[in-house]
Amino acid sequence: MSMVEKTPVTAALVGLGWWGRKMARLVSAGGAEMRFVRGVDPNPDAAAFASQMGLQYSSDIGDALNDPTLEAVVLATPHSLHREQIARVVAAGKHVFCEKPLDLTRAGAEASVALCHDAGLVLGMGHERRFEPPIAEILEAAKSGRLGPLLQIEANFSHDKFLGLDPSNWRLKADQAPAGGMTATGIHLTDLAVKLMGRASDVRVVCENLASTIPQGDTMSAHIRFAGGGTAYVSATLATPFVSRFAVFGTEGWIEVRDKAHVEAPDGWVVTEGWKNQPIAVREVPPAEPVRDNLRAFARAIRGEADYPITGEDMINNIALLEAIVRSAGTGALEQV
CATH class of the missing domain: 3.40.50.720 (NAD(P)-binding Rossmann-like Domain)
Structure with missing residues (x-):
């Protein structure tokens, strides 16, 4: 047939x-x-x-x-x-x-x-980061319990691509893109964090302008606590050469993923992992196109072939955390989510 x-x-x-x-x-x-x-x-x-x-x-x-x-x-x-x-x-x-x-x-x-x-x-x-092969491996390792109970996330996604933008560009408007690099890059990291750790409970942010005149600041770091326990440290700057690192730590093991290039032109990843009673291992993962793969997942959900993997609850939890991060970037205080 x-x-x-x-x-x-x-x-x-x-x-x-x-x-x-x-x-x-x-x-x-x-x-x-x-x-x-x-x-x-x-x-x-x-x-x-x-x-x-x-x-x-x-x-x-x-x-x-x-x-x-x-x-x-x-x-x-x-x-x-x-x-x-x-x-x-x-x-x-x-x-x-x-x-x-x-x-x-x-x-x-x-x-x-x-x-x-x-x-x-x-x-x-x-949120194409979820579709990067090594990040997908982290999500599966957490879901299966292989990592054990999750304790902490450390993540940084930064670049200096916006330093050359015309000041009139919307990406350089504090009311449209607040809290340093949060809406440009950090939002991907918090998406992964709430997927792995669940709803955030509170956050404290430091957002400074150290190397530019970008109105929303160029150097942002957030310390997040989750309702179910555990923490995350997320950094997103707009004034340093490209870096992307995501690491998750559990009781049975930890995994760190580093991008070799920006997702605009992906060049693969370096994965370092440590598991209980095993030596630390380093491996490389070849390039993929997570942006395309995310759009394909969307298309397949439209066709009824599979559920779209980013749930409405995930989306709401992430934006609730973003809203609290923006508040804390302005106050410097611990803000409830």
């Missing part, structure tokens, strides 16, 4: 900036089980890129929402627009994939998650 070829999910890409273009090229290369047919961006300069990628260009998201052939919309837009855009996409009856962070407040995250759930639509999130 011949196999019926699966139809890719037909989608619009809203936001054709740096990250939107990364996603457009990945989807065009294949393997995401999705195809973009429309590109939306208010900047008319994006029209040339849309044409290059074979996308029908529009400056208005409404044109995509009114297209009955579209099944989904992928949002690569500023954080402050997410809640309104998600509501519009859901009202149009389309699945939605949103770049991180989902929102800047817990209330906003709860509203978006509820809208999608109640409408029976898939909500995907741009």
Whole structure:
């Protein structure tokens, strides 16, 4: 019996900036089980890129929402627009994939998650770190109990890519991207932390401007306690060359993952692990494309083949923690989540 070829999910890409273009090229290369047919961006300069990628260009998201052939919309837009855009996409009856962070407040995250759930639509999130092979191994080792009870997380995801941005860029607006590198990079680390450790209970943050004039600060560190016990230290700066390190410690073993390059152009990972009564081991993991793999998981959830692995509860817990981190970055005090 011949196999019926699966139809890719037909989608619009809203936001054709740096990250939107990364996603457009990945989807065009294949393997995401999705195809973009429309590109939306208010900047008319994006029209040339849309044409290059074979996308029908529009400056208005409404044109995509009114297209009955579209099944989904992928949002690569500023954080402050997410809640309104998600509501519009859901009202149009389309699945939605949103770049991180989902929102800047817990209330906003709860509203978006509820809208999608109640409408029976898939909500995907741009937390591609979960789809990196060695991070997926950590999640499985924790889930299976191999690591034993989890005690602590140490993580740093930093870069200096924004130092050359025009000051008018939304990524350099303290009200849109608060708390140093938190919304750019740290949000990925807290996503993993709440997945592994559960809901956070409180956090204390130090956020300083040590090496730039970035309004939201350039050097941020957060110490997080979790309701079920355990802690995490998360650092995210905007003024140091790229570094990405994620380490989790349990009673039976620990695993540390270091990225060899930014996920924009992944080059593999170095994994160091130590298990009880065994010597410490170091190995390398070859490159993969976690951004593509996340979009593929979204497409498969739309097709009903598998549940999307980032749950609404995970999304809400992460944004609740983000909201407390932003408060603590301003006060320097211990803030409840």
